[in-house]
Amino acid sequence: MADTHSQSVAYVRESMVPQQPAPVSETGAIKWLRTNLFSNWFYSILTLAAIYVIYLLLSILIPWIAGGVWLASDIRECRAITGDGAGGCFAVLEDRIWQLLFGFSYPSEAYWRPTLALVLLFVAAAPVLFASLPRALLIVTALYPFTAYWLLWGGTILVPTFALVGVVAGYFAYRALVDRSFALGFFGGVIVAFVVWWLAGFVTPALSDVLALQAVQSRDMGGFMLNLILGVVCVSLSLPIGIVLALGRQSRLPIIKGICVVFIEFVRGVPLITLLFVANVVLAYFLPPGTNFDLILRVIIMITMFASAYIAEVIRGGLAALPRGQFEGAESLGLDYWQSMRLIILPQALKISIPGIVNVAVGLFKDTTLVSIISMFDLVGMIRGPILASTDWNGVYWELYGFAALLFFVVCYGISQYSQWLERQLATDHR
Amino acid sequence: MTYKLILGALAATGLTAGAAAAATLDDVKERGALNCGVVTGLVGFGAPNANGEWEGFDVALCRAVAAAVLGDPTAVEFIPTTGKTRFTALASGEIDMLARNTTWTFSRDVDLKFEFTGINYYDGQGFMVPKSLGVTSAKDLDGATVCIQTGTTTELNLADFFRKNNISYEPVAVETNAEGQQQYQAGACDTYTTDASGLAATRAAFENPADHVILPEIISKEPLGPLVRHGDNEWGDVVRWTLNALIAAEEMGVTSANVQDMAAAPGDSPEINRLLGTEGNLGEMMGLEADWAVNAIAANGNYGEIFEKNIGENTPIGLARGLNAQWTNGGLLYSPPFR
């Protein structure tokens, strides 16, 4: 200890004592436990209560999963294997997985089609969701609706192709005319597109075998696939409608504003289930005698109405959050209403509204399960209908509901995580 | 615009032409498929099996009609309906016929403007209780909790029965048979009431069917039958006589096994010959092929075969013929003559 000179003067320490590790109670696990779990008596009680809850949950879940039966032909065999154990009967998932995912009437040799459509959905959605990806990928997005339609419903490829041709023709017409005025361009484009489709209507019936996939009826869609179709289609359709409604509600024209307000408040004021009742039991009375939409289309119409009202409110919030100066600036540049909306206002308003829109989309996707109440066989409908009603699997609740909950959780949690990520990306201007 | 297009394309696929008002027969032929409304899932009467194919007693009738009209028993689109949606689906033309254990009642026939084209099952409402309760009569059920499917005639019969006998009960409303089963098995209700056939089907799905008894009282008449819209008598005739053909075939001993032979080599029974189209022109009168009944019978067999295969005593459901035997055997099945 000579070099420390610690003893040279009785009361002065001239050199540093070697560094000591912190006391055990202030480091590592114990310190973490103390600050995070047992900092005072109230927290300690909370912690103990939480541990008890976790113990309870695990003591049910672990034997249920670990003791689960994955191979059995019906519930009796399952029960025979588990005996009195708490094991779950997961064999029902193994037995009915395709019905849960695709419904019971989608042709089984065509399962690859919806699967491929789902994979392509990710590819198509990627450039929209992640701004860092090359813009060229947007072409995939533009082509996606047509491809997906062809994959899911089958039939000749000519139908979606001509549909695409119509859209492209309409777009070029729009481009040619938009310099004159936006309205002229818009309506010109729509008219040209319809002319193309009308012409195509003469050609396609004769060539219904060209590159044809096995055609599948709408009512044969079922299972989780139906939830996904309804969710994706209705959200995509409701976005443009929602924007129009939001602009209408902000409009200075009293009649337009009135129509939009009444529509939005009406749709937001009633539960989705009543709108589905309308689709199911009432809508037919309002259509011309002889027309007959199938149920899935009627449901798409009603859910789209429902979603667009909510999206309109989100976008209205975005519009309201924009400083007045943006509107005035656009006007002072001499832009007309549509130009200022298209070029100045909407891009900013939509950016602010994205998290809200994602919330609506997640909520809507979850609400697609309500179609099971009007006798459609979506994921929940499959469980409550054919599977639980069958002699083989009557009485298997937890495994089926748990599976459904898990599927929805994965999708919705994924989307909401994306939304939070996006919010952080977009939160550039405030703090 | 892209979205408009999808809607347009969807509309194109969804707009299956189907004039609701008249000439259903022509529509079915043009479409090449029969739209048949069925139950969402009742074992024995109409439920998709593990392969997703619909089968059951009511389903067989749909197939027979499809076979009679189109010559193909698989040319059926089965449209599942709930108690709530069945009548609107039929009224709006979404389905051509409803074969969904629906009770023939005055108000449905007259007020709701439907036409019942016969009775394919004579049923009645009964009660099922656990054997351990020791109940032997429905009148002992004072104070019991009763599971009941909403939107059915059974709900009204139940209220009437308990009021008439001046006893009380607690209703537990369930939407589907599967839910009724769940509630009943969990003991959330003391007794489950529905059509006796449905009770038998439900009991068959239990782990220990012997632990449950169906009480002797049948508290209502439930004549179940297929129905079509008012105002299209030609189509009503097709459904009515297809059902009658199945019933008559059993009476005359025509089965799915021998129907082709009998049609190929006409025998000496004039009525069988008329039925099978080897004599007379009954099919033509209805706007169908001459061998319509042959196809209908070949599809699933005659009434007796359909009964035995789906709900008869050798199936898990195990229903006796009872009232549904031929009139010659003391039942109520009595097809008008094919003449």
Add this chain to the structure above:
Amino acid sequence: MASVTDPQTNQGFRISSLINDRRYRGLTFQFIALIGIIFAMAYLGINLVQNLATAGLTFSYDFLGEQAGYDINQTLIEYDSQSSHLRAAIVGVINTLLVSVLGCIAATLIGVTAGVLRLSKNWLVAKLMSIYVEAFRNVPVLIWILIIGTVVTLSGANPRDFLTRGGSVEPSSELILGAFAFTNRGFYAPAVELGAGWPVVLIALIAGIVGFFWWRAHVKKTLFDTGKLLPVWPSWLILIVPVVLAQLVLGALSLSMPDVASNNFNIQGGTLIAKPFIALWLALSIYTGAFIAENVRAGILAVSTGQTEAAAALGLRPRRVMNLVILPQALRIIIPPLISQYLNLTKNSSLAIAVGYADITATLGGITLNQTGKALECVLLLMLFYLIISLSISAVMNVYNASVALKER
């Protein structure tokens, strides 16, 4: 670019100015929209009339006066199968309102607790609450209703286990304290019976409540006027004592216990909170609670830490910091989304049919619709009801928003 350059204002009216002149263009658009709407309505209306005529149906609400013919398992007003469809609908309305109001209360309690705990420094509890919130927010409410309905059905004893069957059987379960029972058909509790003199008790209660608030106002006033802090606890005495006195003197209210002896199937008497109600109420409040927890958390986080620090620097104690600084600011952010969650809960209660609860959708939109076949009339009436509820709640929210809006001067 004709539309961009403003036309000279002194220019007269020409047909083309209906499109190109800003002054008239709005009118043109509105006119077109109005005509379009009128045409669309007329088209739908004509179709409706035609379709009804073809089907031979009429549009009328006469069926509401007809006998309903079915029974309902939870009725807060007098109802039996002889009552009219209208009365069945009213039963449904009351049931909807009941489950919504109680659901909102429970959801608020759950949500506030979970939201605050999620922000707590207790790692385990915060994580547990995150799991709760995420699990419930990301799974459809219908699935939760079905799951919780099944849990409620499969847990709890059978009421038969409590029955003595007139003393002939030894029951396998006993009532808790001779008064309560959890069963798979619901929760049995003693019923309060009103005897003679109950209005006096009621008046005492009302007087107590008035006195309770009067005392609190008095305390506040004294504090502000004189700086003297009076105790608050006498307000509780004012509330409780008159009621207890009135009850002790008159004996107006009595309890009737559930009766296990008189029936072979069910516990009779007492109050039964039926299983469908419990299942729906639990499911809705736990589900909505998860959303409210998020709102609460966001509200508290939105109050900047500077506020807390400033309040502390002023010498306020932690509880006062919360009550006087944080909460008033956080509530302004929390309450609007909270009210829209209440609205969602009310609308979600329309899924009652999944657990067999007789709300308005199940009675009017379910059984009555089925039995009468009056789909159009029933669905319209149903939508009208929900619309009225929603608009009333929105009106309340607007009044609140106006009252708390930042006053900019």
